[in-house]
Amino acid sequence: MEPLISLMLRQTSRLYHPGDELTGEYQIDAVDPQEIVAVEISVLWYTEGKGDEDLAVHYFQRRVPADAEEGDLRRLHQFSTVLPNSPLSYAGQIVKIHWCARVRVFFRGGKDLFFEQPFLIAARSAQAVLST
């Protein structure tokens, strides 16, 4: 059975604005704690479209068993970051910019698994357009 990774963003609408605080939490299940070598949480943007993918991390935290209570990285962990002014989410014709929070879990034996939650960063003036 595959290990389960749950990642939740506090703001259910998943629409943020530059300077907003993004908070969330993640948890890992269905795996022995000894099997987990490290867990990385990152808030990042990546491009999609005709061009090669670009990716930049805005927030990054790597935790190893020594950082966790009783060495158990599966437990619920919270994270928080203030979102930058740019780049904003964008859906162009050959260039698209996506934001997401991503949890990557590293297991013994070199295998890794990740799960991500997409969200939008938009200017406040664009909120009305997006909500429609």
Add this chain to the structure above:
Amino acid sequence: MTRSIRVWEKKRGHRRTGSQLVGSVGEALFFGLLFVLGIVCLASVLTSQIVHPTPSIYEPGFGFWLMVLVLASFIVTGGWGVIHTVMHVGTSVERRSAIVRRAARIDLIRDALPSAKDYPNIPRDAHLTNSPGVNLAFRLPVASSSTWKLWFATAFCLVCSGLTSVLIVVAVNSHLRRSPEWFLTAFLVPLVLINVWSVIYFVRELWTQARVGPTCVEIDGHPLRPGMEYAIFLSQAGRFTFKSLEMALLCTEEATYHQGTDIRTESRVVRELSLFQLASVPVEPRAPFEIRQSVRIPDDAMHSFQSSHNAVRWTLVVRGEPDGGPQFARSFPVIVYPDVQRNGSGKTS
């Protein structure tokens, strides 16, 4: 049923479908073998010369030194490849990106990067606002003009003419010696035609450059922000009447991608806002055409964006068609910042 080990896998840019570990091992093996091959061959070449020296091969040419150069390049490429692969093994893309981001925080490095700290991935506008205008606040630098075409035409015309002249002399001599080089003579026919075309192209470009004078664009504020209106001043010099002259604000998406071993860039204009379109615009040598307009950046405009392989660019473009001459277009880049100032949230410049 999926195979556990795929024989063929897809790779596009840095993305690939197969196992990252297998890919990395393959990469390391390839570069390692290249490195070892270079070391072994170079060592054997050098030692053979130490044991049995042959002074004649040290003369400049395509022999000994070329071999040393090629083998040294094997060592450098292989060594660099192995180090690069090893550095990337066991680290996620997010971790590598975070390391790069931390490195960019060091002042010396950050100053050399195009992005301001408060507006990541938006090009800085320092080079656009360092030239004050005569009528408005800033005079914008021209990004692409037809000057490069003239340089290309000049270089091509010179090389082509030189080559053709030498080959014509050789061919004529062969005919005079009564041992004609027919292949060379036949080869000269298309070459002469290309040379004639290159001379015509060069003269035409030179003529256009000489007649279409400089274009000057000034703006009253920079960087631009969505929902704001800006005054634009255009001055176009020249020596004739323009059949048409227009100015527009363009938003272009640019994507760079790998296709096989080639790197290609595709640009697409995704938005065009016309500022004005005029017909029959007379321009005198001492009285350039001048016009003052305003441009409003749309509320939903995407901000300028620049990353390694993708970009969103905004440019003011002046296009004209001179009477009796080819069309020309000159671009003046501008930077559009996101609309964060008016909503009271986030940092502002």
